[in-house]
Amino acid sequence: MNSFSDAVSAASSFVWGPFLLIPLLLGTGLYLTVRLKGLQFRKLGPALRLGLLQRKEPSSDAAGDISHYQALTTALAATVGVGNIAGVATAIGIGGPGALFWMWVTGLVGMASKYSEAFLGSRFRVVDEKGEQRGGPQEYLKRGIRGPLGKVLAVAFAVFAALAAFGIGNMTQTNTIAQSLDDTFGVPPLATGIVIVLFVGVVLLGGIKRIGAVTASFVPLMIIFYIVAGLLVLGANVTAIPDALALVFTDAFTGTAATGGFVGSTVALALQFGVARGLFSNESGLGSAAIVAAAAKTQHPVRQGLVSMTQTFIDTIIVVSFTGLVIITSGAWTSGEEGAAMTADAMSSGPLAQFGGAVVAIAVVFFALSTVIGWAYYGERCATSLFGIKVSLPYRVVFTLVCLVGAMWELDLVWGIADVLNGLMALPNLVGLLLLSGLVVRETKAYLAKDPDLTDPPAVLEDLSPAR
Template sequence: MPPVDSFADFVSEASSFVWGPLLLIPLLLGTGLFLTIRLRGIQFRKLGAALRLGLLQRKEPGAADGDISHYQALTTALAATVGVGNIAGVATAIGLGGPGALFWMWVTGLVGMASKYSEAFLGSKFRVVDENGEQRGGPQEYLKRGIRGPAGKVLAVAFAVFAALAAFGIGNMTQTNTIAQSLDDTFGVPPLVTGIAIVVFVGVVLIGGIKRIGNVTASFVPTMILFYIVAGTVVLGANVTAIPDAFALIFTDAFTGTAATGGFVGSTVAMALQFGVARGLFSNESGLGSAAIVAAAAKTVHPVRQGLVSMTQTFIDTIIVVSFTGLVIITSGAWTSGKEGAAMTADAMSTGPFAQVGGAVVAIAVVFFALSTVIGWAYYGERCATSLFGIRVSLPYRAVFTLVCLVGAMWELDLVWGVADVLNGLMALPNLIGLLVLSGLIARETKAYLAKDPDLTDPSAALADLEPAR
């Protein structure tokens, strides 16, 4: 790498390497593809049954260990993932990699569903009960309990450290800063006022722990997603004749690159791949390990059932919500405007009926999406912190996390975005290693359970023998 003249330069170089073509991109796609093959395309075979269990049935019949329902676990995971990445992240990927980047975001989502299933399965299988009687699980538990010897413990500690720190960046300051800037630019709300309002909201939710978080996200998340999809549908309706050409552009540019046009400077296939995969993971977090933390809190009679419900989160995030953003940007022609991030999405939304209020629609969506991410990541960070230092740090962590929301709203955070990207990547590394090492266990237990309950309609099949958690 070139000489590093400052910390900012170092962070930029580190982010480029971690998210470059030699490390996370092949590891993420490779792991997802490997698990897809080993699990015989479980994300395609069982998607319908998983959606029914998570969205319609919502909880297990009868008693089951856990703190929250399937549905609450799913909406909490969606809260953490459906965030700024679905608005600004998609625009950034298309703005730098061209329309073809959306194709690679889809690929990341589809193969990532197998990764999400696997990590949620392990999170549920290897969870433990903490001193407060609540479930604690995720990579920080299944790495040390599933992989024997010092290697598993080192991987578990590494994940917990990176995740507890990353929560303050990607799950807090970057989100609250985006809310404050968006409300200031669109409605003239001072960042201090926004920051105080966020602190009050987040503090009230977090003080109630995972049960209150689950209750809030169960109503909050469906509302925000429905609002955004309806808005996107209106814009796509105004640009309906451009949809076929948009799909053609997405598929061709994914493999040929994009020539310069309008305010777009052109891109290569490598750029489409790099930015599509990087922003895809930023959005859906498949392979990152974070969603396994809340999957461990779900009331379930078998890890396979929770794994399948958690898998649908990636489908909803990437195949549905990300697609709406990407198609709105491409069909409107906003991707050639030269604008960046949320400004590009706002420009795209300012089409047809939203010609005068597109910016306001995006600003409202940013508030919903980013606030939900803050809530979800607060839980992730806290669970990782308690795995390192014990339950005594739970309330202090929540308090500090809440107050940092004000810092995020008030400061310029260009450097924090870079650090957040690096920490996200470093979180993924130990988790992906664990998924590969434990893939045999995942495949065996998945096959055994689905042989007895292929449609997820017979929870009694959970009485089938499980390999003991180590």
């Protein structure tokens, strides 16, 4: 087992090292940012209005299964998970406060990647045997890139995503729930696992429409709950915020000296873990959010791409920032604690001294459960693209039962495997984004020339309807 663990660790270091995924991930995001002329900054306001306030298309004729808002909350459900609690703490605990800076960078340039993949997911979606929309990298890589290269990239993504769903979207999430409830409230992991299986099973049996309805109901509440708790702690440590921000920016380029229970880190560690955990949290460039974007009712791919882009902003620039600043301002990053325990320690400062652990445990339950639901849909869509609609129900059943396994096992190794599979998922998608960037830029420019603020009735834009 030690040799296998060492092999996983070596694979993770290579995939997330300075010569493969990190430059490709950041480079693709930066390249798309330049080619799209900073779209994520120019159109963030209209995109937030369309996704959070308008929520759906004005016309009922738009093709799709769920609304803009439900697609956004389902994507948020899949991304706002333990990565926002335990992942941020792990990144800072190993890479120092500078890791938060690289998480921000990953999020900001990743918004262009998220826009592009969601645009392509909507543009190249197909209708499956059930009459539901199916799209994502497994479709747009195959249909958008001609020849065998596109097919190879599409199959590679689908295989890695269907497998990765059991790691990033299942066992790592359910295990964190079980450990948090056991440590905080003394709930046996078996009992937690059984409840998770029942809840997930009921939701998944209803398909994407039930998933969308469930996430639309509780995702906003869980994020607000967590942010309010973070604000209380930051309010108590408000004088430490300027120094914390200075530490984030300076340590990103100088490394962090050993202090307290922190053993010190280099710039390379801050970069590696900041980018890796940033991607684990917001999934920009991973291609996963394009799968649910394809299910949204929209009259043009640009509109859904912009709505999906806001998911990265909410996840990283808002939720991740709260976790990181709470950890740094409270001094918990030097405590020697790890993962969610570090975040719980940070939340236990100030007015939440008696309740910090409970707040984090509750947040973990909601964040992780929502991620399980979202990733079950991602994995199923990829599995059906490989083997047909007949595997849909078996995949849901197996995925649900694995939740019990995750709750019961010690899963240090699974975190490493999840990192590797995440990276392997991202590789074919990032290559595809680069190859299809011309199409994305061309059609985005044409649409926004007619509807710059996302307010014009889509009916007048029929000449821009994308070819299917």
